Amino acid sequence: MCGIIKRFPGVLANDCVDFAVHQGEVHALLGENGAGKSTLMKVLYGLYRPDDGEILLNGEPVQITSPTDAIRFGIGMIHQHFMLVPSLTVAENVALGLPSSRGVITDLDRVSKRITELGKTYGLQVDPRARVWQLSVGQQQRVEIIKALYRGAELLILDEPTAVLTPQEVAEFFQILRQMVKEGHSVIFISHKLQEVLDISDRVTVLRDGAVVGSRLKGTMTKAELARMMVGRDVGFQRNRAPVTPGEVRLSLHDVWARSDRGTDALQGVSLEVRAGEILGLAGVSGNGQRELAQVINGLRPVARGHVQLEGKDTTGVSPVELIAQGLAYIPEERMRDGMIRDFSVAENLILREHATAPFARRGFLDFKAIARVAAGHIVDFNVKTPSQETLAKNLSGGNIQKVILARELSREPRVIVAAQPTRGLDIGATIYVHERLLDERSRSLREEKRHGAAILLISEDLDEILALSDRIAVIYEGRIMDIVPSEEATPERLGLLMAGVTKEV
Amino acid sequence: MIESLFTAQVLLGILTSGIRLATPYLYAGIGETFGQRSGVLNLGVEGQMLLGAFAAFYAVRQTGNLWLGLLAAILVGGLMGLAMAFVSVTLRAKQGISGIGFFLFGLGMSDLLFQTLLGTVQTVSGFRPLAIPLLSRIPVLGPVFFNQSFLVYAAYLLVPIANYVMNHTTLGLKIRAVGENPEAADSLGVSVSRVRYFTVTLGGVFSGLAGASLSIALLNVFQQGMTSGLGFIAVALVYFGGWRVWGVLAGSLLFSMVNALQLWVQVLGLPIPSEFAVMMPYVLTIVALVVAVQRVRPPTALTKPFVREG
Ligand SMILES: Nc1ncnc2c1ncn2[C@@H]1O[C@H](COP(=O)(O)OP(=O)(O)OP(=O)(O)O)[C@@H](O)[C@H]1O
Ligand SMILES: [Mg+2]
Numbered sequence: 001m002c003g004i005i006k007r008f009p010g011v012l013a014n015d016c017v018d019f020a021v022h023q024g025e026v027h028a029l030l031g032e033n034g035a036g037k038s039t040l041m042k043v044l045y046g047l048y049r050p051d052d053g054e055i056l057l058n059g060e061p062v063q064i065t066s067p068t069d070a071i072r073f074g075i076g077m078i079h080q081h082f083m084l085v086p087s088l089t090v091a092e093n094v095a096l097g098l099p100s101s102r103g104v105i106t107d108l109d110r111v112s113k114r115i116t117e118l119g120k121t122y123g124l125q126v127d128p129r130a131r132v133w134q135l136s137v138g139q140q141q142r143v144e145i146i147k148a149l150y151r152g153a154e155l156l157i158l159d160e161p162t163a164v165l166t167p168q169e170v171a172e173f174f175q176i177l178r179q180m181v182k183e184g185h186s187v188i189f190i191s192h193k194l195q196e197v198l199d200i201s202d203r204v205t206v207l208r209d210g211a212v213v214g215s216r217l218k219g220t221m222t223k224a225e226l227a228r229m230m231v232g233r234d235v236g237f238q239r240n241r242a243p244v245t246p247g248e249v250r251l252s253l254h255d256v257w258a259r260s261d262r263g264t265d266a267l268q269g270v271s272l273e274v275r276a277g278e279i280l281g282l283a284g285v286s287g288n289g290q291r292e293l294a295q296v297i298n299g300l301r302p303v304a305r306g307h308v309q310l311e312g313k314d315t316t317g318v319s320p321v322e323l324i325a326q327g328l329a330y331i332p333e334e335r336m337r338d339g340m341i342r343d344f345s346v347a348e349n350l351i352l353r354e355h356a357t358a359p360f361a362r363r364g365f366l367d368f369k370a371i372a373r374v375a376a377g378h379i380v381d382f383n384v385k386t387p388s389q390e391t392l393a394k395n396l397s398g399g400n401i402q403k404v405i406l407a408r409e410l411s412r413e414p415r416v417i418v419a420a421q422p423t424r425g426l427d428i429g430a431t432i433y434v435h436e437r438l439l440d441e442r443s444r445s446l447r448e449e450k451r452h453g454a455a456i457l458l459i460s461e462d463l464d465e466i467l468a469l470s471d472r473i474a475v476i477y478e479g480r481i482m483d484i485v486p487s488e489e490a491t492p493e494r495l496g497l498l499m500a501g502v503t504k505e506v
Numbered sequence: 507m508i509e510s511l512f513t514a515q516v517l518l519g520i521l522t523s524g525i526r527l528a529t530p531y532l533y534a535g536i537g538e539t540f541g542q543r544s545g546v547l548n549l550g551v552e553g554q555m556l557l558g559a560f561a562a563f564y565a566v567r568q569t570g571n572l573w574l575g576l577l578a579a580i581l582v583g584g585l586m587g588l589a590m591a592f593v594s595v596t597l598r599a600k601q602g603i604s605g606i607g608f609f610l611f612g613l614g615m616s617d618l619l620f621q622t623l624l625g626t627v628q629t630v631s632g633f634r635p636l637a638i639p640l641l642s643r644i645p646v647l648g649p650v651f652f653n654q655s656f657l658v659y660a661a662y663l664l665v666p667i668a669n670y671v672m673n674h675t676t677l678g679l680k681i682r683a684v685g686e687n688p689e690a691a692d693s694l695g696v697s698v699s700r701v702r703y704f705t706v707t708l709g710g711v712f713s714g715l716a717g718a719s720l721s722i723a724l725l726n727v728f729q730q731g732m733t734s735g736l737g738f739i740a741v742a743l744v745y746f747g748g749w750r751v752w753g754v755l756a757g758s759l760l761f762s763m764v765n766a767l768q769l770w771v772q773v774l775g776l777p778i779p780s781e782f783a784v785m786m787p788y789v790l791t792i793v794a795l796v797v798a799v800q801r802v803r804p805p806t807a808l809t810k811p812f813v814r815e816g
Contacts, residue, residue: 045693047692067692068697083694084687087682088679092682095676096683096694097680097695104675104676
């Protein structure tokens with residue numbers, strides 16, 4: 001790609017970018033949230049038309065004006081936000097747009113068989129007949145990967161594919177990538193996790209504010225250097241967790257059972273307690289009940305059996321509105337779907353939770369001055385990259401969308417926070433910021449009064465994050481809490497075993 | 507008095523006319539299902555039906571050839587569908603409003619054509635009942651089911667075919683995907699606008715046929731506004747049927763049976779005010795919609811124009 005320029009109203013997303021991928025290499029694309037990585041890849045995939053520049057394939061200039069062109073040229077893309085049709089089955093999603101061996105009639109049986117084969121070869125198990133909306137995020141990601149593999153892409157664009165995978169899954173996934181590279185495929189790999197980038201890539205290109213900062217070959221780069229290239233300054237990797245004596249129990253679950261969308265028992269007698277000034281990390285492989293647990297606490301899913309208590313009051317079956325009023329904050333996992341309104345502006349999304357109360361509303365009328373003032377504050381605090389407050393949320397980069405949600409949820413001094421994958425897709429700078437904010441919330445009021453900080457339930461598949469932040473760590477497996485261990489006693493190995501459902505050390 | 511409704515003869519009569527009267531609902535409802543499953547709400551069905559009815563009637567009147575009548579309805583309906591597709595897909599107009607526009611256009615245009623070309627209410631000899639050998643001899647039920655006109659059989663034949671196309675063909679898969687997540691379909695190289703042009707035009711063709719089934723098969727006349735809200739009911743039936751072809755069939759039968767009952771109530775001179783009887787299908791529409799809409803979720807992208815950003 002040569003001299004690619006792409007403008008959006010108010011932003012120069014790609015500023016004359018040169019980018020080259022060699023056959024059989026893994027080329028990582030790094031950059032802060034909003035640096036223009038996804039935009040560049042969408043240009044390559046024919047989703048965006050560049051304002052200038054050209055694309056060369058094997059030395060020949062090519063016109064890629066639509067995904068059809070891209071697919072024809074052997075380019076496959078896995079998007080940062082899933083491009084799946086939730087109401088269709090896995091097999092239907094894969095078969096969509098492909099010619100069928102039976103002419104106009106779909107050949108889903110054959111497609112299913114192929115999916116199972118691919119799943120076996122690459123360790124990407126999914127049920128081809130399952131409907132996509134019933135799948136966990138991690139499983140949906142697998143479907144996306146299968147979709148691209150199924151189309152036999154030569155060049156695979158992966159926009160933050162590992163953000164939703166567990167460490168084990170990432171290892172398996174890299175196995176797949178290496179296999180593909182061996183067969184002559186090329187891969188463009190976007191990630192915010194520097195260690196992964198170092199592990200897998202043959203070459204790294206860093207973008208900042210839409211322009212290329214530099215390229216490095218394997219073996220000539222270090223984490224710290226890459227981070228500096230991305231952010232423009234040195235960044236620390238250590239988290240500072242001040243000792244806090246936990247206070248009273250703020251959130252507790254007693255023998256909670258709940259059903260998944262598919263009607264299976266997603267939660268099977270979960271009991272937990274989270275105290276004020278404490279972060280309880282919930283580790284586990286995606287799809288083991290984390291999603292249902294978060295929904296149950298937030299009143300978004302009925303409890304089949306058992307009780308949820310917020311500050312000693314039974315809140316089983318209480319509506320989300322009342323829970324918010326009681327000081328519960330929720331950072332949902334599926335932020336595009338559950339966390340925001342895509343067609344609302346950034347400012348509107350920032351005040352969504354409190355839109356009906358002062359200072360944002362007076363006697364039912366919105367006070368736009370107050371909204372603008374508060375929104376501006378949040379945008380600065382959380383370093384949200386947006387052309388303006390009025391920009392529609394859907395036009396933000398993936399990481400900046402997450403920042404909007406975080407700003408909204410954390411800014412009202414909640415008493416209990418449920419954070420599901422709060423840093424998924426965030427760049428290093430933002431991740432550090434979120435971690436610091438969560439730690440701040442934990443010890444918040446201690447400084448000012450004798451009250452305790454928030455009780456935080458941190459649901460994450462990122463073990464490093466869990467280990468860095470949590471006071472205690474619970475491991476969930478198939479809807480049951482396997483064990484709860486103090487973080488001093490936790491090691492990645494021990495947690496890994498628990499996450500795989502092994503209780504006794506062998 | 508009311509018992510006279512429940513004699514075998516009357517019940518069979520209701521059944522027979524119910525099955526006949528479901529025909530226009532089926533055509534229009536199935537056509538609309540395709541459009542809505544792909545994400546386009548066409549509220550102009552009624553207008554398309556009126557023009558289709560007129561075109562078919564006029565062609566038959568002029569040539570005496572029923573097949574030419576059908577062809578005329580297909581062409582006019584298809585053209586109206588194409589225009590709706592242009593407005594809603596290419597121009598990305600608000601679908602609700604533009605649909606109403608097409609309804610008004612069809613209403614006015616068919617009236618104008620009627621005034622200038624026909625002037626008075628006339629009749630044609632339309633499709634005759636076609637007894638199917640053997641089957642129509644089945645005692646009692648034979649004549650009910652197997653002594654109908656061609657357009658009636660075709661409508662029922664359309665049900666399994668449409669269902670098959672929707673659920674078992676690559677085209678159907680594209681239609682469903684485009685209506686749920688056009689971005690995803692687009693990213694796999696499925697042309698969202700082409701799919702929607704197809705479904706909306708097809709919907710127009712079926713609406714035209716629905717109109718023709720009235721003017722050259724069931725009633726054999728053309729009158730101003732003769733569809734009397736039937737096209738709107740067909741749109742409602744799609745919701746009622748949960749965007750499924752079989753659901754539309756169930757809804758069509760329910761409505762046509764109520765309609766038939768209502769006609770018989772009038773014929774028998776039962777002591778129910780005829781205004782009330784005539785109201786029944788419409789009241790039922792509202793009740794059915796309220797009940798049905800809470801049951802299933804419409805296609806996610808319904809009424810949302812698709813633009814690829816950037
Ligand atoms: N459709 C759009 N309309 C307007 N602005 C856009 C659009 N898409 C992206 N942008 C802007 O372009 C810039 C680059 O966005 P892009 O999505 O490429 O970032 P990114 O590098 O992928 O970031 P992240 O790591 O957060 O995903 C951002 O400032 C974003 O707000
Ligand atoms: Mg991105």
